[in-house]
Amino acid sequence: MTATAVRVDTAPAAQVKRRRRSLGWIAVVPLLAFVAVAFGLPAIAMLDGAFTAKDPATGATSYTVDNLTASLKGAYLTALLGSVKLSAVSAALATAFGLPLAQAVVSSRFRGLREAVLTASGVLANFGGVPLAFAFVATLGNAGVLTRQLGLTDKGWDLYSFWGLVIVYLYFLIPLMVLTITPALDGLRTQWREAAQNNGATGVQYWRFVALPVLLPTLLGGFVLLFGSAFAAYATAAAMVGSSIPLVTLQIADAISGNVLVGQENVALALSLDMVLVAGLVMAVYLPLQRRSARWLA
Amino acid sequence: MARLNLWRWGVLGLAGLYFLVPLAASVVFTVDVPGQGITFDAYTQIFSTDGFVSSLLLSLELALATIAVVLLLMVPAMVALRLGAPRLRPFVEVVCSLPLVVPPIAFVAGLGTVLKWGPDHLSRTPLFETFVAIQNPDFPFVLVLAYVVMALPFVYRALDAGLRAVDIRTLVEAARSCGAGWPQALVQAVLPNLRGALLNASFLTLALVLGEFTVAQLLGFRPFAVWIVNVSGSQAQLSVAVSVLSLLVTWVLLLVLAGFGGRTRTTSRG
């Protein structure tokens, strides 16, 4: 009986498979079409614009690398480097502070603490932006509560300096690091600690020779992700009006608003392309690291 | 053991200090105004301040529209990929991750350029009407388009994690063998099992849209985040008060969702 059932079923099975496959296509097509229009068009416009210049005299457009060259010179270059420096320093500090914090949370016996910290991290890492900037302006700005109470201005404190921005950025980068590293810390097996002890390793030696090397891909991947996140951040810096730190995102916004030299209208697009290249580099480093740590900690 | 605990509480204490002091200081800042003493004006004025209600409503409308569009696009596609076209999956994953490589400010630079094509090249075609319509300041649909793009990577990950946890194919086959049609199988068997993932994706999108500043500001629209910044120049106390409130509201929303979704967060982390 089963044999006949199977034989009868084979033909429709192939049909069902084919129908399923076409169904798959039909369901995916709207998504791809949407991405092509809503994401593809702006991307192409950016790419095209980055290589196009309008002759101010004739009004004719031509392809050129002048925009890109301009975007890597003078104030634009300073801004690009300023962004890289700020992102690198904040990401490094956030990695260094995020790891012990995550470890303290993970090794805690209170599940409530863990849930609270992870939920809070989710809010701070994703929400960030404008409210974050205002909270810090209110705390450490020129008229901020702590600034007044502790007389920080006399001691040379300035929120709108490089280190001021670093402190603000850490507020959303550390939670992001905690979110990134927590699964990896959960993946550290107790057997590894015990096997290390069993082989004569002290607690410090366990961290030095086992835990940190195992976490290294995750930590590096996290650092790169944080770098990208800090690099792309605009709202926080924009809301902290009066900051004197040159950042590439601020320059782009400035250029979009028409604040450029004649003949460099498209320099904003060239700067955007620079950013995309950096972000692409970030992903190119991040993904292989992510894959390796997933294999180790699965 | 005692030494270990000391270390842990030290770390947690320092972190607590760093993360709570700005929040506490912000509250102090809003109620203790120099020259006026303790006052709650900043909070009582919020609703009466021009633009608060309209900008918040605009942000919420944008959020709802974005969630609807992104889920309508993504859920059928993701389920179909699991069921019928697994070979397309890596491709779709790459497509959905592409927005990560383009920072919002770069994206809006490109988007602004496209929008300028409208008046420049298309003024005599029906497309021009569309360009005008999606930039209607009362409900700028172009922002929905942008936010859907920006939400794609997060929504993809949330849904993927949810789909990984349930065997969609078996679910559908079981439902079908019980006599359910295709649409029934999807709605009655698959979607309920994705509840956690759908909630997660919706929340991430909501948080993204409510906090979004870059695209809206540079395209010249005025949802919530842009309004806060605009109002900060004249009313510093008020803008900080709204900032603190919005952080707290998001927090509460997340906790409610976490409680409502039950296993939501654990599945997404696993």
Add this chain to the structure above:
Amino acid sequence: MLDTAATVEFRGIRREFGPTVALDGLDLTVQPGELVALLGPSGCGKTTALRMLAGFEHPDSGEVLVDGEDVTRVPAHRRDAGMVFQSYSLFPHLDALDNVAFGLRMRKVRTAERRSRAAELLDLVGLAEKGGQFPHQLSGGQQQRVALARALALRPRVLLLDEPLSALDAKVRLTLREEIRRLQQELGITTLFVTHDQEEALSMADRVAVMHAGKLEQCAAPSELYGRPATAFVAEFVGTMSRIPGRLADGTVDVLGQRLPVDGPVPSATEIDVLVRPEAVRVRAEADGKSRVVATSFLGAAVRVTVRLADGSAVKADLPAHEAAELTAGAAVSVSLPERPVLVAERTS
């Protein structure tokens, strides 16, 4: 190879985890060079005992001695005991050779020396070729061999094996079992082996320590454990055992219409159960027999026949295949025991 095999002694070890008592006064001595298997159902405290010797757990009271020396307060990283874990204990970022050499690295042994020593050990467990492979490139069995080599790298005086085979599939389990035993005997190292698999324990160990509810029930050679179980728990946990109701009178038992002498101490109750191994039960087809065959299952050389006696109790018997041919389910049979002293236990239900 090893000059000093150690004696291991547990003395009155007690350990509670909240409301559960993991170890309730454990006393056990392991002789130098001996392989003792700790056998028992899950939760009987066998793993806790092993982890105490490794220094991962600490007793509430009692002491652990190695060669007469109290090591209870010695931290885990200074104990002289190599341990093989259940699974996934290899460091994922190190290749097999570096995993084995890890302990030597902690001891600051020179690179060249520790590499050659690690290579030697890998050779010993039959993985000389695999030194450069990472754990995720090795099969489960290979991973456990590397773990074994790593446990032996510091020339410990005691080897601890915590269910090292339970995550492996049946074939690999058998070969690795033999290999561990061969290595252990070659090295003459005192070994404790935790397992819940009685076949594993009986086939590998010099002595098997059966544990139950945090206590030692019996520690004896496998043949003695099987043939002369000290308690009813051991009798029923090790091997298959059937209970047949009987009456005790004048030091002999009245069972299945036979009068048989009692083996071991005689209980005070009169209503008792006789404990019998399936190979000791005789079953014959008999048209007017009061017992009925309930089920048969083919075991290869023998057939296991389950018989329901007139009083309702079930007895298992192993018969040669040719004898069992006519015993299909429902057949009327008679059951008897050989004229030998029998084990008895107080009736539990």
